[in-house]
Amino acid sequence: MFTVMRPVLVLLLFVVTLASTAMGRSEFAGTNDRRGGSMALQSPEVPLCAAAHRVGQIVLAVNNNGTFGTGFSLGASGDCFTGGQVNSCEYPKGSSTQYLFAGCFWIGAVIGRDTVVSVGADGWSSVREIFPFRQPMIKRSIIDPESPDFEFAVSEEDYICTYTDTYTVGVPASFGQPHIPINIAVKEQSYAWSYAYAEDFVLFDYQVTSMNTRTIEELYLGLYVDADVYFDQSGNGYADDVTGFLQTQTRQYGGCSYLDTVNIAWLADNDGDLDALNPVPHVTGTRIVRTPAETLQISYNWWFSSGATALDFGPRERPNVGRLKEPFRDFGTGGTGTPEGDRNKYYIMRNQEFDYDQARVASISANDSLWLQPNPDNVEAWAVGKDTRYLLSFGPFEILPGQTLPLSFAYVGGRDLHTVPGNTANLPYDFEAYYENLDFSDLADNAAWAGWIYDNPGVDTDSDGFAGEYRLCPLDSIPADTGWLVTRYDTIWFVGDGIPDFRGATPPPAPKFWLHPSYSQIHVRFNGSRSETAKDLFTREIDFEGYRIYIGRDNRESSYSTVTSYDRENFNRLGWSPERRVWVPSETPFSRSELACLYGDSCNDPDFDPLRYTRVNPWVSPEDPDERYFFTQQDYNSSQLGIPGAIRKVYPDQPVPSHNNPDSADPSELTAERLFKYYEYEFTIENLLPTVPYYVNVTAFDYGSPRSGLPALETSVTIGAEYVIPYSDPDEIARSEPKVVAYPNPYRLDAAYRGMGFEGRSEVDRPDDRVRKIMFANLPPRCLITIFTIDGDLVRKIDHDMSPDDPNASYDEWDLITRNTQMIVSGLYYFTVEAEGRETQIGKIAIIK
Numbered sequence: 001m002f003t004v005m006r007p008v009l010v011l012l013l014f015v016v017t018l019a020s021t022a023m024g025r026s027e028f029a030g031t032n033d034r035r036g037g038s039m040a041l042q043s044p045e046v047p048l049c050a051a052a053h054r055v056g057q058i059v060l061a062v063n064n065n066g067t068f069g070t071g072f073s074l075g076a077s078g079d080c081f082t083g084g085q086v087n088s089c090e091y092p093k094g095s096s097t098q099y100l101f102a103g104c105f106w107i108g109a110v111i112g113r114d115t116v117v118s119v120g121a122d123g124w125s126s127v128r129e130i131f132p133f134r135q136p137m138i139k140r141s142i143i144d145p146e147s148p149d150f151e152f153a154v155s156e157e158d159y160i161c162t163y164t165d166t167y168t169v170g171v172p173a174s175f176g177q178p179h180i181p182i183n184i185a186v187k188e189q190s191y192a193w194s195y196a197y198a199e200d201f202v203l204f205d206y207q208v209t210s211m212n213t214r215t216i217e218e219l220y221l222g223l224y225v226d227a228d229v230y231f232d233q234s235g236n237g238y239a240d241d242v243t244g245f246l247q248t249q250t251r252q253y254g255g256c257s258y259l260d261t262v263n264i265a266w267l268a269d270n271d272g273d274l275d276a277l278n279p280v281p282h283v284t285g286t287r288i289v290r291t292p293a294e295t296l297q298i299s300y301n302w303w304f305s306s307g308a309t310a311l312d313f314g315p316r317e318r319p320n321v322g323r324l325k326e327p328f329r330d331f332g333t334g335g336t337g338t339p340e341g342d343r344n345k346y347y348i349m350r351n352q353e354f355d356y357d358q359a360r361v362a363s364i365s366a367n368d369s370l371w372l373q374p375n376p377d378n379v380e381a382w383a384v385g386k387d388t389r390y391l392l393s394f395g396p397f398e399i400l401p402g403q404t405l406p407l408s409f410a411y412v413g414g415r416d417l418h419t420v421p422g423n424t425a426n427l428p429y430d431f432e433a434y435y436e437n438l439d440f441s442d443l444a445d446n447a448a449w450a451g452w453i454y455d456n457p458g459v460d461t462d463s464d465g466f467a468g469e470y471r472l473c474p475l476d477s478i479p480a481d482t483g484w485l486v487t488r489y490d491t492i493w494f495v496g497d498g499i500p501d502f503r504g505a506t507p508p509p510a511p512k513f514w515l516h517p518s519y520s521q522i523h524v525r526f527n528g529s530r531s532e533t534a535k536d537l538f539t540r541e542i543d544f545e546g547y548r549i550y551i552g553r554d555n556r557e558s559s560y561s562t563v564t565s566y567d568r569e570n571f572n573r574l575g576w577s578p579e580r581r582v583w584v585p586s587e588t589p590f591s592r593s594e595l596a597c598l599y600g601d602s603c604n605d606p607d608f609d610p611l612r613y614t615r616v617n618p619w620v621s622p623e624d625p626d627e628r629y630f631f632t633q634q635d636y637n638s639s640q641l642g643i644p645g646a647i648r649k650v651y652p653d654q655p656v657p658s659h660n661n662p663d664s665a666d667p668s669e670l671t672a673e674r675l676f677k678y679y680e681y682e683f684t685i686e687n688l689l690p691t692v693p694y695y696v697n698v699t700a701f702d703y704g705s706p707r708s709g710l711p712a713l714e715t716s717v718t719i720g721a722e723y724v725i726p727y728s729d730p731d732e733i734a735r736s737e738p739k740v741v742a743y744p745n746p747y748r749l750d751a752a753y754r755g756m757g758f759e760g761r762s763e764v765d766r767p768d769d770r771v772r773k774i775m776f777a778n779l780p781p782r783c784l785i786t787i788f789t790i791d792g793d794l795v796r797k798i799d800h801d802m803s804p805d806d807p808n809a810s811y812d813e814w815d816l817i818t819r820n821t822q823m824i825v826s827g828l829y830y831f832t833v834e835a836e837g838r839e840t841q842i843g844k845i846a847i848i849k
Contacts, residue, residue, distance in 0.1 A: 049080040053192040056199035059090040064161035066120030066130035071102025094556035096232035106222035108346040117345040118165035133164035155191035175341025183212040194716035200446040206407040220349040220395030227267035231278035240385035244357030249444035256473035270385035272418025283417035290408035302390040309334030323352040349393040362428035383428030410450035414443025458493030469495040507713035531700040543702040554762035569639040585706035650680040697721040746846035781809040783835035
């Protein structure tokens with residue numbers, strides 16, 4: 001077991017942040033109204049905006065009105081940065097399974113004699129009381145250091161927005177009470193990564209600032225989540241969801257185990273639909289990683305809403321018991337679930353209830369000393385699953401004018417919660433057997449990583465001498481009178497210093513690459529100047545290991561396959577610990593020559609082979625037989641360049657640059673793009689279908705951290721991928737001006753091109769007639785394609801305007817939709833291609849039914 005240790009200097013894990021900030025009174029000041037707060041504003045100052053976190057495996061929508069997911073987005077159409085479709089919460093990416101209807105921010109307080117609550121939404125009465133404020137949403141990213149989005153970025157995908165509850169015009173009354181602003185402004189920042197350890201969560205950081213001229217008292221913050229779970233095309237899986245709260249999970253490190261505190265509210269489909277064609281076996285949840293104080297009251301309430309009062313249900317404590325010992329509160333709706341109106345919402349935010357898991361609802365009897373018994377006639381349906389939602393809330397806080405409260409949480413996904421089909425047969429009366437068939441390990445692992453990224457364990461961020469909390473895992477011991485005396489420990493940090501870091505280990509930056517198509521081939525050229533010289537943002541070490549080239553027929557991660565790879569020749573060393581009886585890996589890999597120096601006859605020993613020493617045949621020190629090691633390859637050691645099937649150096653004789661600054665380099669060291677020739681590579685992908693599109697990407701990866709179990713990190717396979725058709729060389733087209741061709745021609749409406757993989761491969765949510773396409777090839781980079789009926793009626797115009805350097809400059813497509821957004825009918829059509837300085841070309845297209 002671990003021994004938990006705390007350094008002598010002890011600070012609070014969570015720090016109350018009640019100081020004026022950049023978002024303080026100077027930015028948000030207003031004039032007084034009758035309640036002593038700021039004057040309510042008339043209407044939102046900036047437009048509503050929806051954006052999507054897409055870099056990781058959890059694809060999550062965020063909005064600038066205090067909500068996430070798409071259910072409460074107030075009609076913002078498309079991603080306001082890309083214009084693309086915004087999924088509510090697709091998990092894993094590309095699966096078309098949804099795990100969230102919507103979530104939102106709640107804040108409640110007492111101001112004078114008023115008890116008020118402002119909500120992004122309430123999920124039942126369509127109340128909206130929070131709107132964007134002062135500035136449009138901002139996007140940042142650490143992916144490309146040369147991009148204008150790089151400055152001040154924290155993650156691979158940052159979204160920053162600000163919103164407020166001060167607007168009143170057009171805001172409807174809630175349960176008969178007009179909206180009364182608390183007068184707060186919230187700066188929300190959300191972060192996402194594609195790395196293996198961080199791809200399953202999105203971190204949110206809130207800064208809640210008072211714009212009130214009087215102290216806001218008894219303030220509570222809350223996160224409301226309605227996580228409907230279903231396959232995208234069904235859209236009807238919301239009525240069989242279950243929720244619960246996971247407090248701890250047993251975790252392993254080396255030979256030690258410990259009980260980790262994860263504290264995550266979760267919601268999932270009741271059985272994962274494991275027997276269905278499109279199962280939803282996973283789970284998502286909310287983990288709070290920072291609150292404004294270490295000691296506070298936490299409430300976890302869940303309920304489901306219904307117009308039939310007997311079915312509007314949520315767990316409720318008996319009168320005058322529990323932590324508050326208050327009389328029973330009648331919500332005035334006839335049900336015990338939905339808290340309508342500000343006063344009821346505020347009550348449920350501060351009630352200090354910690355509801356039992358939904359699967360346990362039938363176990364609450366009439367004799368329960370804490371909980372009111374649910375209606376026995378309904379428990380069977382309630383335990384098995386309903387349209388469930390939950391609220392995590394905490395407080396109370398006091399916030400002075402112009403001061404700020406911090407709040408950080410992670411929305412986390414976990415794989416394969418459900419592993420046994422038909423598990424709901426154990427409900428409602430054998431919830432223990434039901435839970436034995438649930439696997440929370442991946443959810444707990446991801447929740448732990450979210451906490452570590454927020455606040456790095458063992459890192460003294462503010463340099464005050466406190467780096468967090470750690471456990472000691474015994475490594476060596478000797479006999480003693482009372483048993484064994486531990487002589488050597490491994491220090492495992494598990495909590496940081498309470499100061500946010502929002503930082504983790506990163507893979508090397510992806511190389512820049514260029515694609516040059518020709519008939520049935522794609523030539524890939526890339527430069528790894530950044531990849532091979534960049535230091536990890538977390539470890540500050542250069543940990544580059546290698547490159548991989550991928551190709552896929554669409555941009556889903558599951559569609560890609562590795563064409564070739566290169567990695568440095570190096571080896572992991574594992575040493576034997578006789579007391580723990582485990583092999584312990586070293587922190588960083590060794591080169592062959594380094595191992596030869598340590599364990600061979602000499603550093604230049606040509607006969608030394610690290611792989612000769614295995615787990616069953618280790619290297620043994622001649623001085624100490626307990627000192628034993630064996631060695632494994634780090635990756636594949638595919639380190640030979642230029643051999644058949646391998647990546648080649650473009651300039652194989654180019655020496656290593658004298659330094660890493662191109663501005664100070666000799667011109668002979670640089671390419672035309674002012675990148676170092678030494679890091680320039682190429683590879684040709686051959687034997688491709690010449691008339692279909694491919695996605696190509698080049699990634700970089702590191703060697704991870706073998707000692708801590710962190711796997712090698714690789715840049716995203718999907719981010720930065722390029723779309724190209726291996727049909728003809730754009731430069732050759734510019735020289736020879738060949739005839740424009742359209743294909744497939746004739747186009748058969750009944751040919752099932754989609755089923756053969758030629759169209760609509762990644763658009764599973766669109767019908768067949770909306771993914772059709774006819775390709776035009778041999779186009780000039782800039783031209784106008786016009787399509788007519790045989791009678792001369794205009795059908796569609798396509799303005800083809802691309803850079804001549806784009807590998808797809810000679811291609812475009814028609815989706816078989818007319819200019820009036822109608823589907824095309826069978827018949828004969830003709831097209832013209834007009835380009836400046838070139839003769840107009842005419843061709844025919846046949847559409848066959």
